[in-house]
Each structure stands twice: as structure tokens, then as C-alpha cells.
Amino acid sequence: MPAFPLEPGQSQLLHGPEEQHEFGAALAPALPPAAVLFLEGELGAGKTTLTSGLIGALGFSGPVTSPTYALIHAYPTPVGRALHVDAYRVRSVQELYDMDLEDLIAGSRLSVVEWGERLYADYPDAPILRLEHLEGEEDLRRVTRIR
Numbered sequence: 001m002p003a004f005p006l007e008p009g010q011s012q013l014l015h016g017p018e019e020q021h022e023f024g025a026a027l028a029p030a031l032p033p034a035a036v037l038f039l040e041g042e043l044g045a046g047k048t049t050l051t052s053g054l055i056g057a058l059g060f061s062g063p064v065t066s067p068t069y070a071l072i073h074a075y076p077t078p079v080g081r082a083l084h085v086d087a088y089r090v091r092s093v094q095e096l097y098d099m100d101l102e103d104l105i106a107g108s109r110l111s112v113v114e115w116g117e118r119l120y121a122d123y124p125d126a127p128i129l130r131l132e133h134l135e136g137e138e139d140l141r142r143v144t145r146i147r
């Protein structure tokens with residue numbers, strides 16, 4: 001399996017949505033079956049763009065949109081289901097587990113989880129990426145691997 005593009009603690013600058021998308025796509029071969037990828041990042045930081053690149057690289061060709069209202073989006077890909085979860089408005093971790101999230105993750109090729117801090121301890125092998133705007137640089141984002 002190819003190495004994950006960033007080591008923990010490393011950052012990379014991404015110039016424009018295309019690079020953001022490409023970075024996401026490059027993660028796909030480095031994430032094993034049933035992998036979880038955690039994303040942190042404020043409004044507009046590029047979470048959906050990165051996720052779209054990643055899920056697109058698994059072979060899903062339709063649109064990938066923010067799961068803000070649905071909480072979980074599930075995309076069929078030729079290599080298995082891809083989940084995109086937004087835990088931002090979830091009040092307790094119990095609420096997530098009540099949705100059978102654990103089984104959903106176990107049965108998926110990949111799960112991208114936004115704002116999933118409360119699951120970090122339960123998925124210790126899952127990389128965490130922080131996406132950030134840079135002051136005064138509208139056409140740039142920074143991605144840092146936290147873990």
C-alpha cells in the first residue's frame with residue numbers, strides 16, 4: 001500500500017480547489033478497507049472538496065456534497081461503500097453509536113468523518129487532517145496531518 005502523503009505533524013499548501021481535490025484523490029490508495037479519515041476545518045476550509053477527490057478516486061463519479069443536514073451521506077463505489085459523516089451537530093457520541101455508525105464504518109470501504117473528535121480514541125489508527133484558510137489568501141488552504 002502506498003504511504004500516506006503526509007506524516008503526522010507535516011503540512012502542505014494547496015493552491016485552489018483542483019489541488020485540494022487532487023490531494024484527496026491521492027489519499028485513496030493509502031487508506032485500507034474500512035479505514036476512517038478524520039477531517040477538521042472551519043466553514044469553507046475545503047473539507048468537501050478534499051472528500052470529493054477521495055471518493056471520486058474510489059470510482060464514484062457523481063457529486064459529493066456536504067452532509068451537514070443529513071449527518072451521513074453514503075456513496076456507492078465499485079470498491080465498496082464510502083461514507084461521509086458530519087458529526088458537528090451531534091450532541092453525544094452515544095447518538096452516533098445509536099445510528100449504528102460502528103457497523104456502518106466496518107462495512108464500508110472508507111469513512112470520512114468531519115468533526116469527529118469524540119471518536120478519535122475509538123479509531124486510534126485513523127489519520128486526522130486539519131484544513132485551514134490562510135490569512136488574506138483566498139486561493140490557498142493548508143492541510144496538516146495531526147495524527
Ligand SMILES: Nc1ncnc2c1ncn2[C@@H]1O[C@H](COP(=O)(O)OP(=O)(O)OP(=O)(O)O)[C@@H](O)[C@H]1O
Pocket residue numbers: 014015016017018019020041042043044045046047048049050066138139140141
Ligand atoms: N485549496 C483551495 N484553495 C482555494 N479554494 C479552495 C481550496 N479548496 C477548496 N476551495 C474552495 O473553497 C470553497 C469551500 O470549499 P468546501 O465546500 O470544500 O469547504 P468545506 O470545508 O466543505 O465547507 P463547509 O464547512 O461549508 O461544508 C469552495 O468554493 C472551494 O472550491
Ligand SMILES: [Mg+2]
Pocket residue numbers: 047048049065066067
Ligand atoms: Mg463541506
